[in-house]
Amino acid sequence: MKLEKLETGFVLTHKGQVILRHSFDNPCLFLGAGSANFDMYRGNFDITDYVIERLPMRNFAVQEVDDKILITFSAEGQETIVFTAEETAEGRLKIAFTSKKPELNRFWLRIAATATEKVYGCGEQLTYFNLRGHNFPLWTSEPGVGRNKNTYITWQADVKDRAGGDYYNTNYPQPTYVSSDKYFAHLQTTAYADFDFRHDDFHELQAWEIPEYLLVDKEDSFADLVKNICGVFGNQPELPDWVLDGVILGIQGGTDITIEKINRAKEAGVKVAGAWCQDWQGIKMTSFGKRLQWDWQWNKELYPDLDTKIHELKKEGLRFLGYINPYVLEDFPLYNEAQEKGFLATKEDGSKYVVDFGEFYCGVVDFTNPEAFEWYKGVIKKNMIEFGLDGWMADFGEYLPTDCYLSNGKSAEIEHNNWPTRWAQCNHEAIEEAGKTADILFFMRAGYTGIQGYCHTLWGGDQCVNWNIDDGMPSVINAALSSGLMGNGIHHSDIGGYTTLHGMKRDRELFMRWAEFAAFTPIMRSHEGNRPADNHQFDSDDETLAHLAAMTRVFTHLKPYIKALSKENAETGMPAQRPLFMHFEDDAEAYEVLYEYLFGRDLLVAPVYEQGATTRKLYLPADEWVHVWSGETYTGGWVEVNAPIGQPPVFYRKNSADAALLSKIAEAADYKA
Amino acid sequence: MKLEKLETGFVLTHKGQVILRHSFDNPCLFLGAGSANFDMYRGNFDITDYVIERLPMRNFAVQEVDDKILITFSAEGQETIVFTAEETAEGRLKIAFTSKKPELNRFWLRIAATATEKVYGCGEQLTYFNLRGHNFPLWTSEPGVGRNKNTYITWQADVKDRAGGDYYNTNYPQPTYVSSDKYFAHLQTTAYADFDFRHDDFHELQAWEIPEYLLVDKEDSFADLVKNICGVFGNQPELPDWVLDGVILGIQGGTDITIEKINRAKEAGVKVAGAWCQDWQGIKMTSFGKRLQWDWQWNKELYPDLDTKIHELKKEGLRFLGYINPYVLEDFPLYNEAQEKGFLATKEDGSKYVVDFGEFYCGVVDFTNPEAFEWYKGVIKKNMIEFGLDGWMADFGEYLPTDCYLSNGKSAEIEHNNWPTRWAQCNHEAIEEAGKTADILFFMRAGYTGIQGYCHTLWGGDQCVNWNIDDGMPSVINAALSSGLMGNGIHHSDIGGYTTLHGMKRDRELFMRWAEFAAFTPIMRSHEGNRPADNHQFDSDDETLAHLAAMTRVFTHLKPYIKALSKENAETGMPAQRPLFMHFEDDAEAYEVLYEYLFGRDLLVAPVYEQGATTRKLYLPADEWVHVWSGETYTGGWVEVNAPIGQPPVFYRKNSADAALLSKIAEAADYKA
Structure with a gap:
């Protein structure tokens, strides 16, 4: 990591990537206070925030202590927060946040960006692949039924069940993104967050508490980057x-x-x-x-x-x-046992709290106990x-629910x-x-x-x-x-x-x-x-x-x-399923192409996803690709292939070490519609 | 007007009404900077604001000069705005705002409120009568078709024409409200505004510029209050x-x-x-x-x-x-004349600007010229x-349109x-x-x-x-x-x-x-x-x-x-059409009752507004009310009356000076369904 001081600001880089760009006029940090309202109906949340104040942190002081860089921000002449930046043992950039003003519960950090950069991730996102141009509230919830206010299904789901959802609703949000610049950034917080990728010059990471830290690392390849990411979050075991x-x-x-x-x-x-x-x-x-x-x-x-x-x-x-699932049905044996033992989340006064799951009510097992x-x-x-x-x-x-009481004393919002x-x-x-x-x-x-x-x-x-x-x-x-x-x-x-x-x-x-x-x-x-x-x-x-x-x-x-x-x-x-840019990082199309992926290094899969279609247009990065059904070889670019039922557009890489196996997919299928 | 100084703040009252209540912890004013986006489609606007900063104006200094009170607010040790409060010749409280920081283009002022207070007005509002509990963006636009996202009509209008609208959309917004406390408050600005009546202790008046001034006055009766309001905004002429x-x-x-x-x-x-x-x-x-x-x-x-x-x-x-209407159809004589004379709004570079009105295009006559x-x-x-x-x-x-150019050089947003x-x-x-x-x-x-x-x-x-x-x-x-x-x-x-x-x-x-x-x-x-x-x-x-x-x-x-x-x-x-509280100010129901009104002092009108209904429930404030169709006299409270087609629920006040005329409505109608 490197901190370069400027006339009224600084630039913090990590492995050559500009992470923070700060100046008096364009601060990288805003802190504030907000008052949120969470309205849950069967796992669908209507969330609003009244932002009471949002303060630019213009003034700062830098101190270098051992291998750490301490940046102390202040407003109204008072210290508000300390950034402690260091390289971890694994070589990642970690910036820990120490709040000096406990009344400030809103945090907006701007990560430097370029207009052409693309971003991915934020957990499991269903509507958008490249997330640039949108903001993503990060709050685990029902993902919505329809997820597009222009569709009849969404409208019906909204009217009948408040359940239509929108493009960002997901069961699995995560305050982590991967950049086409081959770095990832992760905000360590479990509070409500919102990652906003609508700005040309910065990504704005919002959290409804002061997060513990920001973690960033950059690699030379996407393969190294995902390995690095798993080093942080853990690895799935092998499949049985x-x-x-x-x-x-x-x-x-x-x-x-x-x-x-x-x-x-x-x-x-x-x-x-x-x-x-x-x-x-x-x-x-x-x-x-x-x-x-x-x-x-x-x-x-x-x-x-x-x-x-x-x-x-x-x-x-x-x-x-x-x-x-982690809920127990009211008046059934497990519920009764948990209730007796005090293992269920309660109301603030300790009384019984059950959650409406749609015509039946359940206790929430309190995992903080x-x-x-x-x-x-x-x-x-x-x-x-x-x-x-x-x-x-x-x-x-x-x-x-955000209004239940947990035994560890932490707010259910957090x-x-x-x-x-x-x-x-x-x-x-x-x-x-x-x-x-x-x-x-x-x-x-x-x-x-x-x-x-x-x-x-x-x-x-x-x-x-x-x-x-x-x-x-x-x-x-x-x-x-x-x-x-x-x-x-x-x-x-x-x-x-x-x-x-x-x-x-x-x-x-x-x-x-x-x-x-x-x-x-x-x-x-x-x-x-x-x-x-x-x-x-x-x-x-x-x-x-x-x-x-x-x-x-x-x-x-x-x-x-x-x-x-x-x-x-x-x-x-x-x-197992990879975006095309994982192995074709110099191909601009590989960062935007939709509804196709690499299945491993050597299979390119482009499912037919339109009703009635019997062909599909798809993009092949420059390589020799053999269409598994016709045996025809393609060398890249946009192509349209026949795709009757039973023959989804799939290609294998001619130079694959597994070519012997992959060339026999059609034979294995042994199928005629 | 009276300014009472407190330990860290002040209370400004006018005719006994608390208007501003300020303290270091609960400031009455926030200033900030925002960057708005206006997307217009045939008179329907999709408006978003990125609030870059929102700064509480905690610190202030008071100065009394002649009959004026000057309150100078500051943040980060610098003066930001001066409030010049005075009583006008007509006895109204006027607080003029003088900005010291031209880069601040967002303004939020909190007017002191009580939890039980009700508010009305904000121009012509169609969905809500008492506006408390909601916020009202104030921007003249198409009012929307359906205006309720739960209705099929609104959904269709949104999908097909982006035209569904919502509860606050109106052709006629105005940054003025009337309180059940018998005062009005008006913000003098033509910028986008939003009056937020969702808070118990304050109404928050937002504007996307520093407004010229706030005008407030209080009266002993609503009759005096509307007279006062017309003294500010003007009076309609008599009907031909x-x-x-x-x-x-x-x-x-x-x-x-x-x-x-x-x-x-x-x-x-x-x-x-x-x-x-x-x-x-x-x-x-x-x-x-x-x-x-x-x-x-x-x-x-x-x-x-x-x-x-x-x-x-x-x-x-x-x-x-x-x-x-104020538009002229492209290529027709008036358009051509206006275009030739330079009387139409243009693009920023002075070139032709026409507005899409739905399959035809028109020039906007530039009234600032x-x-x-x-x-x-x-x-x-x-x-x-x-x-x-x-x-x-x-x-x-x-x-x-907000992106057209006007001859007076003012932003079309303003x-x-x-x-x-x-x-x-x-x-x-x-x-x-x-x-x-x-x-x-x-x-x-x-x-x-x-x-x-x-x-x-x-x-x-x-x-x-x-x-x-x-x-x-x-x-x-x-x-x-x-x-x-x-x-x-x-x-x-x-x-x-x-x-x-x-x-x-x-x-x-x-x-x-x-x-x-x-x-x-x-x-x-x-x-x-x-x-x-x-x-x-x-x-x-x-x-x-x-x-x-x-x-x-x-x-x-x-x-x-x-x-x-x-x-x-x-x-x-x-x-001519008046809420019941205009003449029955001590009746709590008169402030909330919906879909009925006084037509003048002496007629109470409660239109049948439900399909298929042949009766209507309505509220009568305490008085002697004669049902114009049956001649029956009621003395107040909730009643249900027969209301076949041709006999809308209408009552006249028995003690009206016009009773002779009003008692003959049924006779004048001379109608049987």
């Missing part, structure tokens, strides 16, 4: 081997139905890795559709003999996955792992964003302490800083069962690429999507296109959706089964390739 | 006598059709004051519907012989009204007054809000200089500070042809009451509403209910709407004509009463 043996079928309805459906799929040639039965603990009907009985134990009525069948299935090479945390880990160990589950969806994590990470940690430790990390898969939609080291894989959340850019199939690609750059290299989605409301119904074409896409991600898993009867399912007809069978043959054919990607991700943080 | 002789029928289509329609109405017993033909200068078809040919002169093709017929009609007691102003006045005098028009709709005024007043002044002076103020009626929807002294009457703008609270018939009542408190005591609306889009069609019931309401306002005028064929019209069937005839009989029966109201308004600023 069995996950690559086929699709995980989302099934509901009981033991018999599950086995029947698995058998039907297998008979049709589908490679099945297992069944994921989210209703293993029973169901509850609401107007939204079937909801699960949130009292995390095997439901003998709906799943008779599952305690023995689960082991029989395992012997046949079929895994059984379940479901859990170490005993409650251990107790819930115990529930997972006993009711899920010991029972024999091979994995589960660890759902939710975004609903911590804990809210941290909750997904606590929830991931709870799952991870339960599995690790059971010695099952290499064998059990759990997946989450919620996330925040630090989730990388705990959560085995993200799934893209609750997409609509449609083609919508903002909330349908295409949005998953942005989600995978953005979260991948943050160290979440194993990403997948519900094949076919989930949200089936306001007249939406999943059709066959969407299911098939989504399955094709999923075959080129690290995990294939289907979902029936919240209203299964309205949706086309994997077994709705023979054509769908035949198509799925082909896609699972491709997926299992790629097992060695994907296994290597999972290992690489676990070791180096290199995501 | 002929306006009270019947309905002004909105007709289009040419001379013959106009005369035919008048005759049909008269034969059905309708009292007709005149015809308002907005297409007198010809029409132009667009996808929105028929649009007018904006080249302000008689169109001989569409209105043959109008030059003689207009005088024949006048002899028969029938007036003829037209239409004009005195020659252009005189020229346009001349157009009105020659083409309209000399031609014989008895009045017109002086439409628009809200579309001044001139934008002032434009409606300049436009009103142009019309007023043309009429006055022709000596026709007592005989010609012009009406506007746009407004801003000062319009009161120029514009003869507001009309409520372009309501939807429906019952919607936010943008249908009921919204007109809030519009009349709020603008009435600002000195616009003569208000009316399009009978039946105007906006006919997105599947809306006006039905008979709505037309009839609107006509009933209009009979108890100072002007009855109908409108065919923008898609006349989709709407029920006054002559669509005999029942409608019979009902309208009855309502015009009521209206003309009330002529002496309404004439007195018009005179009272012209002399004292007492509005």
